[in-house]
Amino acid sequence: MRAVLxxxxxxxxxRAFEALAQELTRRGHEAIFVTEPGIVLQGGAAQVTLPGPAARPQPRRLLPEILAGARRTDRLCRDGLSVIRDLAPxxxxxxxxxxxxxxxxxxxxxxxxxxACAVPMDPEPGIPLPFLGWPHDPTAGGLRRNLGGERVADLLMTPQTRVIRRWAQAWTLGDLGRLQDCLSPDLALSxxxxxxxxPRPANGGHIAAVGPFRKGQVAQDFPDDIRPDPQRPFVYASLGTLQGHRARLLARIARACRQAxxxxxxxxxxxxxxxxxxxxxxxxVRSFVPxxxxxxxxxxxVTHAGLNTTLECLAAGxxxxxxxxxxDQPGVAARIERCGAGLRLQPWQRGTGRIAQAVRDLLSDPAFRQAAAQFAAQAPGWQGAAGAIDRVEAMIRTSARARAR
Structure with missing residues (x-):
């Protein structure tokens, strides 16, 4: 089997896609990335680079990020179809x-x-879009609220929508315009x-929740120069790889933890x-830690609720x-709170005092750790990339049998 990623x-x-590529390769399949110039992959993954100049650095603000995404989609469509056809995946x-x-x-x-490297985008009645921290609510009121959120999202995503519609029309693919219109109806790896x-009872049957694709990483050593006092609570704070520049927020978090x-x-x-x-x-304070x-x-x-960090916390209890x-961090944060493994703070709740109180509540109530521990007990059974590729192989076999009939 030849797969294009x-x-x-x-x-x-x-990193998530590289884990899928490694599992494909381990099983004797071909895995080939199609990327813009300037993208460096790890682990020796095969790569076909589109022509033209290197991609611009990823913006940090929302609207420039949406415009950059639209340009990337346009470039992939403009230069990628001939590449896909030549590769014949x-x-x-x-x-x-x-x-x-x-x-x-x-x-x-x-x-x-x-x-779905992050929260699945697949539509489901009662589930808001991933960037919204609203609860699951399939009632009429919840559906109306979600519809309002989708209308706002459609306005924000106008540059992306224009690109999708233009290429869908050029290739006679039908009336496609949203990200959700471009998803697979057959299989989604989450x-x-x-x-x-x-819960996704209506439309979630094709979604395979297999846990983090990068599973079974090499054991890490705790830094020798960090020696927590075992008699006091030890808090780890990170805002991830893209939000670590928020020095003022990190300072408030640190101050709040010490107050607690x-x-x-x-x-x-x-x-x-x-x-x-x-x-x-x-x-x-460190640049990076294991x-x-x-x-x-x-x-x-204390986390920005990125899915990778969240899953690592659940796996560790x-x-x-x-x-x-x-x-999608608001959506992940809402799920953290829903499952009982933590609390979330809204944008207007990020003062030092409010953070300190939340830290106290979390450290003093064992129910939060118990809820996280339930996921940790299940973590060894998370299938990761191996389970994901099992599903891909099964789908391809089913597709081949259907064509043979």
Missing amino acids: ITPPLHSHL DVVLGDQMEPASGLLARAAGVPLVSV QMAPGFDY GAQVLVSHAGSLTEDQARAIPADW QQAVLERADLC VPMLAIPLTH
Whole structure:
């Protein structure tokens, strides 16, 4: 089997797709990424680079990010169809956040598997869009509220919609316009831990929640120069690889943890200058840390509610204080609160005092750790990339049998 993989050049998405590619290769299949110039892959993954100049750096603000995404989709569609046809793949594995993957697969007549590196985009009555932190609510009121959110999203995503419609019309693919229109109706691979997502009884039968694709990583050592006092709570705070530049928020988090009587380690993913890092009143401030090893020691994680960090916390049985900032983080934070493994703070609740109170509540109530521990007990059974590729192979076999009839 030859698989073509298409994903936006975001750190966590690339690493997730590389795990799928490694599993495909391990089984004797071919895995080939189609990327813009300038994208560096890890692990020796095969790669076909589109012609033209290197991609611009990923913007951090929402509207420029939407425009950049629209340009990327346009480029993939403009230059990618001939590449796909030359490669003649048996399947396209396409990131749900890159609609070009669905457009190209349909135009080339290749089976499509959607990959949800974050919260699945697949529509389901009662489930709001991932960037909304609303609860699951299938009542008439909940459906009306979700519809209002979708209308706002449609306005924001106008640049992307125009690109999707233009290529769908050029390739006579029908009336496609939204990201959701470009998803696979047959199979979606999700990194969600089983039981963490909202229920999807109507349209979720094709979604395989297999847990993090990157499973069974090499054991990590806890840093020798960080020595938490075992008599005091130890809190780990991180805003991920894209939001670590928020020095003021990290300083408030550190100050709040210390007010709550905890010692705190802050990781900023190399996004702060030395002076900015020194100004954060934490016990330890680091550019990077071995996160899994740190979580094994932590009593609490203060997180932006990125899905990767969230799943690592659940696998380690660590409760969370979610402070969502962008993308699907509000949706992940809502699920953290729903499953009982933590609390979330709204944008107007991010003062030092409010954060400190939430830290106290989480450290003093064992119910949060117990809820996280239930996921940790299940984590060894999460199937990861192996389970994902099992589903892909089964879909291709079924498709081949159907064509043979």
